Amino acid sequence: MSTAASAPDGGASPGGQPAPGRGRRLVRRVARVVVKLFLVVTIASLTFNALVRPSQTLQAPDGRDAVVDGARVHYRVWGSHGTPIVLVHGFAESTVAWSLTAPELAKNHVVYAIDLPGAGYSQYTGHYSIEDQARAVTGLIEALHIERPVLVGHSLGAAVVGRAALDAPGAIGGVIFADGDAMAFEGRSADPGAWTGVVSRLPYVTTLYRLGTQTNVLARPIFDDQCGSTCRGLQGPDADRLIDAWMRPLRSRDAEDAMGVMAAHAMTHLSPEQVRAIRVPRGIVWGAEDATSGGSLQVAQQNFAGAPTATIPRAGHLSMLADPAGFAAAIETLLTRLRTP
Numbered sequence: 001m002s003t004a005a006s007a008p009d010g011g012a013s014p015g016g017q018p019a020p021g022r023g024r025r026l027v028r029r030v031a032r033v034v035v036k037l038f039l040v041v042t043i044a045s046l047t048f049n050a051l052v053r054p055s056q057t058l059q060a061p062d063g064r065d066a067v068v069d070g071a072r073v074h075y076r077v078w079g080s081h082g083t084p085i086v087l088v089h090g091f092a093e094s095t096v097a098w099s100l101t102a103p104e105l106a107k108n109h110v111v112y113a114i115d116l117p118g119a120g121y122s123q124y125t126g127h128y129s130i131e132d133q134a135r136a137v138t139g140l141i142e143a144l145h146i147e148r149p150v151l152v153g154h155s156l157g158a159a160v161v162g163r164a165a166l167d168a169p170g171a172i173g174g175v176i177f178a179d180g181d182a183m184a185f186e187g188r189s190a191d192p193g194a195w196t197g198v199v200s201r202l203p204y205v206t207t208l209y210r211l212g213t214q215t216n217v218l219a220r221p222i223f224d225d226q227c228g229s230t231c232r233g234l235q236g237p238d239a240d241r242l243i244d245a246w247m248r249p250l251r252s253r254d255a256e257d258a259m260g261v262m263a264a265h266a267m268t269h270l271s272p273e274q275v276r277a278i279r280v281p282r283g284i285v286w287g288a289e290d291a292t293s294g295g296s297l298q299v300a301q302q303n304f305a306g307a308p309t310a311t312i313p314r315a316g317h318l319s320m321l322a323d324p325a326g327f328a329a330a331i332e333t334l335l336t337r338l339r340t341p
Contacts, residue, residue: 041204042203042204045203045204045206045207046203048207048210049203049206049207049210052210052214053253054210054214054251054252054253054256055252055253056252056253056254057124057252057253057254058121058248058249058251058252059121060074060120060121061245061248062076063075063076063077063095063121064076064077066139066140066143066144067143068135068136068139068140068142068143069135069139071117071122071123071125071136072122072123073114073115073117073122073123073136073139073140074095074114074115074120074121074122075095075112075113075114075115075140075144076095076098076099076102076112076113077110077111077112078102078103078105078106078110078111079105079106079107079108079109079110079111080110081108081109081110082108082109082110083108083109083110083149083150083173083335084109084110084111084112084146084147084148084149084150084173085105085109085110085111085112085149085150085151085152085331086112086113086114086137086140086141086146086149086150086151086152086161087102087111087112087113087114087152087154088113088114088116088137088151088152088153088154088157088160088161089113089114089115089116089119089120089154089155089157090153090154090155090156090157090158090179090180090294091155091156092119092250093119093120093154093155093157093246094115094119094120094121094246094249095113095114095115095120095121096120096242096245096246096248096249097113097154097246097318097320097321098111098113098320099242099245100233100242100320100321100324101320101321101324101325101327101328104324104325104327104328104329105328105331105332108332110146112140112144112146112149114136114137114140115249116133116136116137116157116160117132117133117136118255118258118259118261118262119249119255119258120249121249122136124254124255124257124258126257126258126261128258128261128262128265128268129265129268130159130160130163130268130269130270131163131167133160133163133268134160134161134163134164134166134167135167137151137160137161137164138164138167138168138171141168141171141172142171148171148172148173149172149173150172150173150174150175150176150281150335150338151164151165151172151174151175151176152175152176152178152285152331153175153176153177153178153180153182154178154179154180154294154320155178155179155180155293155294155317156180156267156268156294157178157180158177158178158179158180158181158182158294158295158300159180159182159183159268159269159270160268161175161176161177162175162177162182162270162274162275162278163270163274165278165279165280166274166277166278169278169279169280172280173280173281174280174281174282174283174335174338175278175280175281175282175283176282176283176284176285176331176334176338177282177283177284177285177300177304178284178285178286178319178320178327179285179286179287179290179293179294179317179318179319180294180295180300181275181294181295181296181297181299181300181303182269182270182274182275182295182300182303183269183270183272183275183295183296183299184266184267184269185267185295199263200259200260200263200264201260206256209256209259210256213247213250213251213255214251216240216243216244216247219243219246219247220240220243223243223246223318223321225316226293226316226317226318227315227316227317227318227321227322228287228288228289228290228314228315228316228317228318228319228322229289229314229316230313230314230315230322230323231318231321231322232322232323232324232325233318233320233321233322233323233324234321272303275303275304276303276305276341278304278341279340279341280340281338281339281340282304282307282338282339282340282341283304283307283308283309283310283334283335283337283338283339284297284300284301284304284307284308284309284310284334285309285310285311285312285319285327285330285331285334286300286309286310286311286312286319287311287312287315287316287317287318287319287322288311288312288313288314288315289314289315289316290315290316290317290319293316293317294317297309304341305341306339306341307338307339307341308334308337308338308339310330310331310333310334311330312326312327312330313326315327
């Protein structure tokens with residue numbers, strides 16, 4: 001004789017599946033764990049942010065300042081004679097990025113390096129569009145009365161010097177794209193929307209940013225990777241000092257705020273049509289091992305049709321750091337070969 005099997009709460013159903021009551025208890029248990037974990041992480045993040053609170057601004061250890069459209073722009077100068085060159089850094093960089101190769105260029109040129117708005121030791125204004133960035137460059141040229149300099153833009157800086165050449169072609173002697181094609185990375189050509197600004201202000205993002213910038217522990221492997229198989233700039237006892245100088249301007253609350261503002265907007269870039277419309281003499285310098293960090297060498301050559309190209313052997317994206325003297329020599333070669341479209 002058979003009997004019907006019943007499943008008390010927490011037992012198995014006749015089909016062998018967990019009873020609904022047991023499933024609900026499991027869901028509640030998981031939910032409690034998630035809530036507790038969320039509270040622990042949030043409290044830890046808020047506590048860390050309160051204890052590790054950087055200065056609002058940082059004083060530049062060297063260089064000079066100029067006022068462009070009412071805002072303070074920081075810059076450095078090397079050399080005393082020759083064709084003027086203005087060096088424009090890329091994302092998360094500053095004038096420090098040029099501190100090894102600029103002295104090499106300064107043997108035959110007057111060399112200027114600028115901290116773009118929202119970077120380095122320039123004033124943090126909240127206005128970081130490509131128009132703002134390009135205006136800082138052309139405004140500095142005007143303020144210092146620099147006579148038709150050649151602009152060298154690294155990575156994201158390629159878009160900035162390209163826009164400057166479009167806006168003020170009569171003031172620019174030429175542009176060189178260095179490890180950057182001036183295009184947006186995939187998916188970052190449009191405004192990402194307000195939600196990215198909200199996310200960037202979450203305490204966890206601030207915690208991660210400060211963990212990544214307050215020490216050089218996480219930075220050193222990134223520099224090594226971006227340098228390429230040769231990295232002369234990071235050899236010797238001064239390597240840690242250089243990385244620390246590079247990271248220092250990122251350690252202010254102004255820098256945190258600027259990163260949040262920039263994250264909420266489209267990445268600084270030009271369109272292919274804009275790059276092709278540049279009418280000043282043009283050239284390209286690229287690390288031979290830099291495949292995608294600043295875009296594509298092939299795209300840069302396609303948009304700068306006929307422009308001379310110099311490559312830095314065994315160098316990655318940070319080609320001016322991988323081989324400072326080689327980078328300067330490549331620029332020197334290009335200066336004699338710049339081609340007007």
